Amino acid sequence: MTDLFKNIFIITFFFMISFSANAQNVTSPEEFFGFRMGEDRKLAEWVKLVEYYNLVDEQSDRIKVVNMGATEMGYPFLALYISTPENLARLDEIKAYNDKLVDPRGISMSEIDEAVENSVAIVVQSFGIHSNEVAAPQTAAETVHDMLTRNDEDMMRILNETLSIFIPAFNPDGQKMVVDWYNINVGTEYETSPLPWLYHKYIGHDTNRDAFATNMVSSKYGAEILFTEWNPQSYIDHHQMGAYSARLYVPPYAEPIRPAGDPLVWREMDWYGAHIAQDEEINGKTGVINGAYYTGWGHFGFH
């Protein structure tokens, strides 16, 4: 959402509050990378992050890692499916129920009720479509670890009642470029210098504007998850705020909103954002803003 280069980490997600139980001996990002995600002057790069996700896939039965294929520069594009082992064992069934809810034409009310009763909500989260907003893909690794290890009531409810699909790096090529550039320059006077070329082989920052055209490989994978395969009930696209505005921006968008959208969508977004903001405030996060700054008249990328 902003072109400014940032080197200040801002944790963008309330799950960061960790109550790690480590019941399944799932390696933490700190153990794997040698530093905690978000630590000053430390960034994990995509090839190692892929190794990390493949490792926890072997260690935990709450995650299924899917390599959707190669990006323009040949790096894997991952989708991470996270839920209870029981839900992960019935993905086809959940998808069949979800298909009925997504397009209920010709389906009886009792079948719809059955789908609602027996399925789970599909929640997609994507991270780091703008590669210079470095916090998001780091946050993803920490959040995944939380979801694989926490056993408290809130997390068990999330796992039981939702299928989470993570796109842990929406532009893997750019993530690697930005982190490699940073690691060359960290500790020198050029430490905060921005990448001197675009962080995508073809379209740079316009990775999210490509949502309507889906010309790029990563856009096609994202669109496949969001618009053809799953059509989630909930989608959050994690960016990173710049250094000179609110620290945390959460839904809803500000007025004016597009009148063509169903009013219920905007009202539900109010609820959703209020819940996120309230949890952030409860957990002592400061600088949380919503209903401002980004209007509901903007382009919405993959939203």
Ligand SMILES: [Zn+2]
């Ligand atoms: Zn952004």
